Amino acid sequence: MAESVCRSLRDGSLEGEHAPALSISDTLDSPLGSHVFHHFFYSLASNIAASKSQARALVLVAYRRSPSFYLDLLKSRGVDPSLFDKKLLVLDCYSDPLGWKDRLLKSASGAQNPAKSLSSVFKSVKDISKLLSLILELGQGLVGHGKEKFAVAIDSVSDMLRHASLQLVARLISNLRSHDNISCIFWLIHSDLHEPRVSSALEYISTMTANLEPVIEPNDGQRRVSENLYNIEQNSYRGKLHVHLKRRNGRVKLHSEEVHVEQVGIKILAMSSENAIVNQSLLPKVQFNLQLSEKERDDRAKVVLPFEHQGNGETIQIYDGRRSLSEEQKDPHLKVPSITGKTSTDTSTGNGEIHYLRDSDDERPDSDEDPDDDLDI
Amino acid sequence: MSSNASNLLEEALGIGGGRTIGGRVVLVEDCVETSGAFVLHHLMKRVLSLESRGTLLLLALAHPFSHYDRILRKMGCNLSSQRESNRLHFLDMLRLEFPGQIDGETKEVGFQELFSKLQTAIEVISERGNNNGGITIMIDDISMLEIAAHGCLDQILDFLHYCITLTSEYGCALVILSHGDIYSSDEATGLLSSLEYLADIVVKTEPLATGLAADVHGQLTVLNRGSSQGQGYSMNKFRNFHFKLKENGAEYFYPGSIKT
Numbered sequence: 001m002a003e004s005v006c007r008s009l010r011d012g013s014l015e016g017e018h019a020p021a022l023s024i025s026d027t028l029d030s031p032l033g034s035h036v037f038h039h040f041f042y043s044l045a046s047n048i049a050a051s052k053s054q055a056r057a058l059v060l061v062a063y064r065r066s067p068s069f070y071l072d073l074l075k076s077r078g079v080d081p082s083l084f085d086k087k088l089l090v091l092d093c094y095s096d097p098l099g100w101k102d103r104l105l106k107s108a109s110g111a112q113n114p115a116k117s118l119s120s121v122f123k124s125v126k127d128i129s130k131l132l133s134l135i136l137e138l139g140q141g142l143v144g145h146g147k148e149k150f151a152v153a154i155d156s157v158s159d160m161l162r163h164a165s166l167q168l169v170a171r172l173i174s175n176l177r178s179h180d181n182i183s184c185i186f187w188l189i190h191s192d193l194h195e196p197r198v199s200s201a202l203e204y205i206s207t208m209t210a211n212l213e214p215v216i217e218p219n220d221g222q223r224r225v226s227e228n229l230y231n232i233e234q235n236s237y238r239g240k241l242h243v244h245l246k247r248r249n250g251r252v253k254l255h256s257e258e259v260h261v262e263q264v265g266i267k268i269l270a271m272s273s274e275n276a277i278v279n280q281s282l283l284p285k286v287q288f289n290l291q292l293s294e295k296e297r298d299d300r301a302k303v304v305l306p307f308e309h310q311g312n313g314e315t316i317q318i319y320d321g322r323r324s325l326s327e328e329q330k331d332p333h334l335k336v337p338s339i340t341g342k343t344s345t346d347t348s349t350g351n352g353e354i355h356y357l358r359d360s361d362d363e364r365p366d367s368d369e370d371p372d373d374d375l376d377i
Numbered sequence: 378m379s380s381n382a383s384n385l386l387e388e389a390l391g392i393g394g395g396r397t398i399g400g401r402v403v404l405v406e407d408c409v410e411t412s413g414a415f416v417l418h419h420l421m422k423r424v425l426s427l428e429s430r431g432t433l434l435l436l437a438l439a440h441p442f443s444h445y446d447r448i449l450r451k452m453g454c455n456l457s458s459q460r461e462s463n464r465l466h467f468l469d470m471l472r473l474e475f476p477g478q479i480d481g482e483t484k485e486v487g488f489q490e491l492f493s494k495l496q497t498a499i500e501v502i503s504e505r506g507n508n509n510g511g512i513t514i515m516i517d518d519i520s521m522l523e524i525a526a527h528g529c530l531d532q533i534l535d536f537l538h539y540c541i542t543l544t545s546e547y548g549c550a551l552v553i554l555s556h557g558d559i560y561s562s563d564e565a566t567g568l569l570s571s572l573e574y575l576a577d578i579v580v581k582t583e584p585l586a587t588g589l590a591a592d593v594h595g596q597l598t599v600l601n602r603g604s605s606q607g608q609g610y611s612m613n614k615f616r617n618f619h620f621k622l623k624e625n626g627a628e629y630f631y632p633g634s635i636k637t
Contacts, residue, residue, distance in 0.1 A: 028570055028573055028574070031573075031574065031602075065545075066542070066545040066546075068545070069545065094542065094545075095542055095546075096542070097535070097538065098485075098535060098539075100489045100492055100493070100539060101496070101539075101542075103489070104493050104496060158574075159538075162531055162534060190570075190574055192570060193570055193571060193574070229598070229617055232598075232600070232615065233615040236600055236602075236613050236615050237613045261603065261613055
């Protein structure tokens, strides 16, 4: 369901509501948080670059890595570098967080730091209110003071919490969320570096959380690495990602997926069957089936739904609820290449059929979800 | 055989064959039964070797120069001459103490001064221009820094953060030795966990699960987190192997592959 997290970061905030906020947390047992953060960062940045998102620009508050690291990351995955200066700014809390180097430079002649044009160095990270005004200043510098919005990413709230109290950090985040010009905000926290109350406090002010857990739970009694070799190895390149999506009415959707570290970035997959087998064997023996077998699942996928357009040679258009159909037809991204290539002439002579077009992130037809849950009235 | 076998550690760290640990943070976590100092000695020798032509900045908190000089001499590396040729910068911090037990401000100034020493040293080295092998900063025992700072974690982490900024600015490598078994489970969330998050490579030394043995002195676990810096991507790598300490170095081998 990481896909839907990317979508809601892309779609941004509704008029009169707080911006959606995503909190990514990991622990040392499953230290893939930065990979997941980079994944969402890349996804949002590429959406912004393609002008598909509500946010017109992105401000990254970098504590853990240098600004050039993030720019290299985006470049290496094929985001056009020319967009950086117009749509992406890095607030550099990495290079000189406490102003030590600044003080050194004053006493000596000092060398110039190269290539810092895309970022502004922040030298007093303890001053959270200054940080807030600087983030807003940078963002508004990119999008102007009008109605355009921008997104904010914080690469390590853990580092932020080292320099400031939880109250101040929580206030910063909720101030950002309620600001008119903010489209969405997301951050990474290493939850085992803090007391549990810190994670809870941050979870209250987020609409989505993505928690990483180890694929294989470490054995508490076995402190030594040698007794845990297999587990540590497995956990070092894959982890379970639990995504909580909070609805407006307080309903929470929980999805679990598996994260695999790949050569380039990460891959988010459905829970592997290996684990499903483990789960199944752990289930108590019951008279009826709790889960579908592989064959049953295949069969279910083959059922032709009477109300759904089956594509018979025509293009399947997925209406994403945001733009009119005529506009959509111009957009090559949303169009599945047609098989015949002559569909437009075919449809023009049609007799006025109504096709049900399934929404891209629609529920399964047999879901127990309330269909009116999303309505804005 | 010895030189070949050493490569097991180097391969796990991702050095050799033109690659270095430049720009990365290496954490060596040892325990009282198996000291991890030999990993530092190995890296010292490696950095100063003719092949890598690197420069080493040793922030010595635990042992004096003569200690390292004796050990490295047996391994075939003369630290005194390296020091004279400015390849080794030995910062003697054995008596490091930050005055003002309560006053946090003074301690911050102390750490700032320590960092400024490091940075000036690195600036001098890079200006001189003979650092084509890269600069390696080595802190030989971070727990000594804790003692000097009277247990003030935040300032140590601030100092380390500044050291890490040097890795991205100058392409330095940072090697830190820490002890895994001197923290209670509450304290461990402080320095040790933070260190593990900061490190790109974690090397853990442990005794064998089966106890003492004559041929095998312990085992090493190397977790090399993938990096996207420099030349392309590298995947997360995880290695576990045994080692045997000898007078002139250490031997590394996979479990069960030792030749008697």
